Amino acid sequence: SQTIHQWPATLVQPVGSPLSLECTVEGTSNPNLYWYRQAAGRGLQLLFYSVGIGQISSEVPQNLSASRPQDRQFILSSKKLLLSDSGFYLCAWIAGTYEQYFGPGTRLTVT
């Protein structure tokens, strides 16, 4: 069966510090992978998606970046965090038309 892992589960970081969130999937190969962010009390906003190794598309301009070094690994990074980067970050895998799987999420608080 398919599984998505995300870590860390929670993170508290000061403004200006770097960030690295990791997402890995199991049980599939060559998946489309996605990073979403959910601000407090809001819906999900698509940040990045990737259709393959080294292929990253950005939906919104920001100080975040993403990388896909391996087929089933997707990383979200920042060199310097802003207060506005606080939120709940969800990795997702989409296979087919309606098989949408989300990871457990990372709750990031920037102080």
Next chain:
Amino acid sequence: AQKITQTQPGMFVQEKEAVTLDCTYDTSDPSYGLFWYKQPSSGEMIFLIYQGSYDQQNATEGRYSLNFQKARKSANLVISASQLGDSAMYFCAMRELMYSGGGADGLTFGKGTHLIIQP
């Protein structure tokens, strides 16, 4: 313009009653998919139900059904016989398939409805 509109920020419903959560969408893509997700306080996104734009019948999954009215661009979620465990945020989402490179660019979400089931 918003692609997904959920007009009910919050709802209180008595246990065992049926619930309808509203969702309207906007797209010019003839091929799209509509989704409903449940997000409990833990934060996980739980897939509930899917409706394709070409599906002739309304989708059903257990106590969940999707009232799909294509001409009105409406995709309301109906929960029959609500339970206390149904209390959560509910999100409507859409994936456009033809004009967006086969849907590779992910889902567009509404702002959600906070459903509270009262005993």
